[in-house]
Amino acid sequence: MSLPIKDDEIDIVIGALHSDLTSFMNAWRPIFSRFHLIIVKDPDLKEELKIPEGFNLDIYKKLDIDRVVGTSTSIIFSGYSCRYFGYLVSRKKYIISVDDDCLPAKDNKGFLVDAVAQHITNLTTPATPFFFNTLYDPFTEGADFVRGYPFSLRSGVTCALSCGLWHNLADYDAPTQALKPEERNSRYVDAVLTVPARTLMPISGINIAFNRDVVGPALLPCLRLAGEGKFRWETMEDIWSGMCVKVICDHLGLGVKTGLPYVWRNDRGDAIASLRKEWEGVKMMEEVVPFFQSLRLPQEATTAEDCVVEVANAVKEKLGSKDPMFARTANAMLDWVKLWKSVGGSSSSPGA
Amino acid sequence: MAQPSTISPATLLKDELDIVIPTIRNLDFLEMWRPFFQPYHLIIVQDGDPSKTIRVPDGFDYELYNRNDINRILGPKSSCISFKDSACRCFGYMVSKKKYIYTIDDDCFVAKDPSGKDINALEQHIKNLLSPSTPFFFNTLYDPYRDGADFVRGYPFSLREGVPTAVSHGLWLNIPDYDAPTQLVKPLERNSRYVDAIMTIPKGTIFPMCGMNLAFNRELIGPAMYFGLMGDGQPIGRYDDMWAGWCTKVICDHLGLGVKTGLPYIWHSKASNPFVNLKKEYKGIYWQEELIPFFQSVTLPKDCTTVQQCYIEISKQVKAKLSKVDDYFNKLADAMVTWIEAWDELNPSGAKSAELPKGASK
Numbered sequence: 001m002s003l004p005i006k007d008d009e010i011d012i013v014i015g016a017l018h019s020d021l022t023s024f025m026n027a028w029r030p031i032f033s034r035f036h037l038i039i040v041k042d043p044d045l046k047e048e049l050k051i052p053e054g055f056n057l058d059i060y061k062k063l064d065i066d067r068v069v070g071t072s073t074s075i076i077f078s079g080y081s082c083r084y085f086g087y088l089v090s091r092k093k094y095i096i097s098v099d100d101d102c103l104p105a106k107d108n109k110g111f112l113v114d115a116v117a118q119h120i121t122n123l124t125t126p127a128t129p130f131f132f133n134t135l136y137d138p139f140t141e142g143a144d145f146v147r148g149y150p151f152s153l154r155s156g157v158t159c160a161l162s163c164g165l166w167h168n169l170a171d172y173d174a175p176t177q178a179l180k181p182e183e184r185n186s187r188y189v190d191a192v193l194t195v196p197a198r199t200l201m202p203i204s205g206i207n208i209a210f211n212r213d214v215v216g217p218a219l220l221p222c223l224r225l226a227g228e229g230k231f232r233w234e235t236m237e238d239i240w241s242g243m244c245v246k247v248i249c250d251h252l253g254l255g256v257k258t259g260l261p262y263v264w265r266n267d268r269g270d271a272i273a274s275l276r277k278e279w280e281g282v283k284m285m286e287e288v289v290p291f292f293q294s295l296r297l298p299q300e301a302t303t304a305e306d307c308v309v310e311v312a313n314a315v316k317e318k319l320g321s322k323d324p325m326f327a328r329t330a331n332a333m334l335d336w337v338k339l340w341k342s343v344g345g346s347s348s349s350p351g352a
Numbered sequence: 353m354a355q356p357s358t359i360s361p362a363t364l365l366k367d368e369l370d371i372v373i374p375t376i377r378n379l380d381f382l383e384m385w386r387p388f389f390q391p392y393h394l395i396i397v398q399d400g401d402p403s404k405t406i407r408v409p410d411g412f413d414y415e416l417y418n419r420n421d422i423n424r425i426l427g428p429k430s431s432c433i434s435f436k437d438s439a440c441r442c443f444g445y446m447v448s449k450k451k452y453i454y455t456i457d458d459d460c461f462v463a464k465d466p467s468g469k470d471i472n473a474l475e476q477h478i479k480n481l482l483s484p485s486t487p488f489f490f491n492t493l494y495d496p497y498r499d500g501a502d503f504v505r506g507y508p509f510s511l512r513e514g515v516p517t518a519v520s521h522g523l524w525l526n527i528p529d530y531d532a533p534t535q536l537v538k539p540l541e542r543n544s545r546y547v548d549a550i551m552t553i554p555k556g557t558i559f560p561m562c563g564m565n566l567a568f569n570r571e572l573i574g575p576a577m578y579f580g581l582m583g584d585g586q587p588i589g590r591y592d593d594m595w596a597g598w599c600t601k602v603i604c605d606h607l608g609l610g611v612k613t614g615l616p617y618i619w620h621s622k623a624s625n626p627f628v629n630l631k632k633e634y635k636g637i638y639w640q641e642e643l644i645p646f647f648q649s650v651t652l653p654k655d656c657t658t659v660q661q662c663y664i665e666i667s668k669q670v671k672a673k674l675s676k677v678d679d680y681f682n683k684l685a686d687a688m689v690t691w692i693e694a695w696d697e698l699n700p701s702g703a704k705s706a707e708l709p710k711g712a713s714k
Contacts, residue, residue, distance in 0.1 A: 108466065131644065132559035134521065134613055135528060135543065142545055144538065147531040148560025148594040150644045151637065163492065170493060173505040180502065185493070187500055191547040199554035201490035202506025232505065239506035258492050285508045289489065 005120055011092040012116065013038045015083030017230055018100050019047035026052055027103040031114050038086040040065075042230075044078050060085060068343055073335045074328070079228060080205060080235050081221035087212065088344050094123055095216075096209040098263055099232070105167045105262035108188040118261035119162045119209035122192055126156025127255020129197040136191040136259070156194075160215040160254035161245055164207035165189070169265040171204040174233040174278035177271035192259040197250045200292055203242020206232065207263045210245075217340040218248045218304045222332035225280045226325070233274035236281040240329070243292045248307040251297040284325075291318055308337050365478050366391045369452040372444035376400040377458065382409050384461050388472045392454075395444040397422075400436060417443060429697075432690040437583025439592035441563070445570060445577050446695050452481060453574070454567040459622035463525045466546050476616035477520045477567035480550055484514025485610020487555040494549040494614070514552075518573040518609040519600060522565035523547075524620040529562045531590075531637070532630035535623065550614035555605045558647050561597020565618045568600075572609055574699075575659045576600040578691040580684060587680050589632030594640070595684075598647040603662040606652045635678070642677045646670075660692050667692075 012035050014021075021039070025032070029052075036056050041049055043062035051059070065077050065085050077085045083097055096119050105113045125139040131153050138145045138154070145154050169177075170185035177183070195201055210219060223240035232238075249256050295314055301307045312333035319326035371392050373379065376399045382389065386409070394414035398406050402418035422443050423430045433443045438457065445453055454474055463471045483497040488511050496503045496512070503512055528543040553559050568577060576599050579592035604611050650669060656662045667688035674681035 132553055132557050132613075134523065134559060134562065136547060142541065142543065144528070144530060144534050144541065146560050147529050147534075147562070147590065147633075148597075148640065149531075150640050152641055153644075165492065170502075171505050172502055173507075176502050176505075183500070183502070185500065187548055189494060189547060189549040190545055191549060195490055196554050196557040198556055199490050201492055202504050204492065204505065236506065242506075258490075281506075282509060285506060286510055289508050289511075 005094070005124055007034050008036070009093045010035050010116070010120065011038055011086070011090040011095050012036070013040065013083050013086035013090065013095055013097045014100055015080060015086070015097070016041045016045065016049055016100055017079065017082075019045055020050045021100060022050050022052050024100050024103070025055065029054070030112070031104060031116050035116065036092070038090055040077070040082045040086045042079060042082045060089065069339060073339055074332050075221055075335055075339065076224060077221060079230055080232070081224070081237055083205075084219065084221035087216060087219055088340065090212060091345055093211065093213050094120060094209065095212050096120075097205070099206045099265070101266045101268050102166070102206060102263040103266065105264040107262075108190060113261050113263075115164060115207065115261040115263055118192075119164065122162035122257045122260075123159050123209060123211055125159065127159040127194040127257055128153065128156045129194050129250070129255050132196055133193075136193040137257070140192065157253050157255050158211065158214060159194075159257050160211045160249050161203070161256045162209040163203055163256065163258040164209075164261045164263060165259065166204075166206055166265040167262050169267055171206055171232060171265075173282065174271045174274040175282070177233070178275055181271065188262065189259065192257050195246070195256045195258055200243060200246055200289065201258070202239050203245065203256075204232075205238030205241070206265065207261070214252070214254060215245060215249065215304050216344065217308050217337060218245045220244060220308065220333055220336045222336055223325070223329045225277070225284070227277035227280055229274070229277055231269040231274055233269065233271060234277040236284060239281075239285070240288070243288065244308065244311050244333075247292055247295050247297070247311065248304060251301065251307055252304070284323075287319060287322055291315075305337050305340065308333055312337075365452060368450055369454060369478070370395050370444070370448040370450040371474075372397065372441055372448065372453055372455040373458060374399055374438040374441035374444070374455075375406055375458045379406060379408050379458060381458050381461055382412060386411070388462070388474050392474070393450070395448055397441050397444045399438065399440045415447075417447070425698075426694050429690050429694040432578070432581070432687040432694065434579065434582045434586070434592065435584040437586075437589055437592065438563070439579035439582040442577055442579040442596070442691075445574055446698055448570060451569065451571050452478070452567065453570050453577075455563060456566075456618065457564045457620075460524070460564055460618040460620055463617045463619040465617075471616050471618070473522060473565060473616035473618050474567075477522060480520035480612045480615075481517050481567060481569055483517065485517045485552040485612055486511065486514045487552050487605070487610050490554055491551075494551045495612070498550065515608050515610045516569070516572060517612055518569050518604050519561075519611040520567040521559075521561055521611065521613040522567070522616045522618060523614065524562075524564060525617045527620040527623045529564065529620075532626045532633050533637070535626035535629065539623075539626070546617065547614065550612050553601070553611045553613055558598055558601045558644070559611075559613065561593050561600065563593030563596070564620060565616070566593070573600055573604060573659055575663055575692055575695045576603045578663070578688060581680075581687050587678070588635045588639070590629060591633070591636040591640075594636070598643065599663065599666055602647055602650050602652070602666065603659055606656065606662055607659070639677055642674065646673055660696065663692055664689060
């Protein structure tokens with residue numbers, strides 16, 4: 001059963017890449033209004049933010065980011081990376097983050113999905129990364145561990161990350177969406193499952209939640225493509241961050257879940273136009289996946305900060321020579337840890 | 353880029369797939385499956401008393417083997433085939449001449465999908481087996497080759513062709529496949545959640561494979577589907593499919609083959625007696641604590657390039673590492689070797705298989 005969570009243990013962090021958040025906030029109002037929100041305005045956004053009344057929130061803009069972070073860091077909090085500033089300054093245990101072009105989805109019975117409640121359930125029930133349960137999440141109502149599941153593995157581990165999915169515009173890359181311009185995701189897969197240990201996957205930043213106390217510093221705004229843009233097709237920052245988080249969770253014995261909740265993602269942008277920029281990201285994955293698959297962290301790394309440093313050093317050593325982007329990324333990761341230690345409040349708890 | 357299947361797969365494999373059914377009681381359940389199963393050849397493995405006549409509904413093309421047939425065909429090697437346990441079904445895999453096998457329990461019926469339509473489980477299994485698997489990187493939208501889905505952003509293009517699928521593991525609505533302790537604690541729990549997904553079980557991850565609703569490519573992985581020594585005269589039961597699943601997954605991982613789980617669902621109607629189950633599973637519950645770490649750490653040498661070689665290698669490691677758990681594993685390791693010997697005898701590679709003595713057939 002999930003632990004009872006108080007609303008004030010949760011922050012909802014929104015990176016505002018659009019200035020007018022009125023319809024976004026109003027659509028989420030029934031779900032968000034109980035909670036404290038952190039809205040981080042993309043420093044590149046010129047217009048003033050338009051936010052409706054009735055929310056408990058803090059807004060951070062370019063001025064605030066500069067003030068807190070100063071010029072001492074190589075981290076660039078622009079575009080989709082602006083939300084990480086919100087992760088940095090939050091002091092809550094659980095963070096939920098959705099892109100500002102996403103709205104609440106409907107489940108297979110037509111009811112509005114409370115994405116916050118589902119993410120919190122995912123984070124507060126154990127994950128089971130060491131053995132696959134064929135009935136998916138054994139802690140959900142109406143399910144359990146199946147025959148053949150070792151009893152010693154049934155208590156599970158702390159779930160550090162909850163990755164949700166998307167209806168309508170799924171998180172495809174530009175080539176895929178360009179080839180299937182009409183394809184929209186309407187399938188509701190009624191499952192949450194733990195991603196097995198040592199299995200890697202593309203962790204999308206569009207709809208995620210995490211336990212900031214145990215993995216906060218491992219979500220990092222460190223990889224920027226040369227052609228980084230304001231569409232998800234033009235970035236890999238979340239995919240990079242996700243690979244780091246998964247490797248670190250595997251090392252620390254923490255769990256990552258994927259599946260519910262769904263959000264509804266608005267149609268936006270032009271996949272074909274983004275194709276040119278995306279190519280860099282596509283190429284990058286070919287280098288990056290074998291690197292992460294073989295990455296092993298030393299026993300002495302027992303906190304998320306330690307692990308980020310180890311990963312950064314490995315990136316520098318093994319990928320730095322392949323592309324200057326990786327060397328920059330490694331440095332940004334080290335900068336991020338420094339920033340986290342000085343601005344991020346108390347250091348993260350040792351694994352689980 | 354993932355392409356959806358446009359050919360009707362069911363008609364394609366009519367002469368390439370056998371349906372293997374172990375039974376001890378009767379085959380009335382076949383009536384419900386008739387619209388889906390009738391085009392296919394059935395191999396019925398009759399467990400228990402061979403003097404009993406199992407009635408097969410009219411109109412099915414089948415061959416039936418009872419214990420006497422198994423003893424006659426395998427001679428002394430028949431010792432590897434379990435008696436008084438549905439594990440005997442693997443004899444059906446061995447005598448089949450087809451490329452694909454679907455096996456189903458005789459208390460499994462046609463389920464309905466959320467729209468109320470009958471689920472053609474066999475058709476879904478065939479689709480699963482005919483499309484690639486993706487064990488090297490997890491796709492968050494599950495099966496990328498399905499209609500309406502694809503690989504997500506960040507999925508390396510070099511991994512998008514996938515690998516051949518060796519196993520399709522289906523699930524069950526109504527009575528879920530729980531172990532005895534869970535059944536005792538939750539006797540009324542029914543699985544009513546229809547999870548509309550098929551996914552590849554990642555490389556390096558083992559899973560509890562249930563034999564109630566299972567299909568596989570016999571040419572790719574057949575010899576690994578030995579269901580072990582269970583039932584009469586054995587200290588354990590209800591771990592036959594588990595054993596086969598662990599061996600199969602380790603070998604699939606080694607040979608670069610895929611294992612899928614998820615759709616299709618069947619409707620599992622009978623809850624077996626949990627106290628009887630507890631007696632059968634009791635040792636297994638303790639032993640699996642040793643077995644799981646064993647299988648998780650099995651490595652197969654590079655020169656094991658066939659399923660049989662991999663399987664013999666596993667049997668050696670079973671003998672070396674698990675005999676200290678119980679002497680049963682010595683017997684099991686020997687039975688694993690006997691199984692492979694019998695398999696190779698009945699399935700000589702290269703030349704067309706010789707005319708072999710068959711069971712009663714229609």
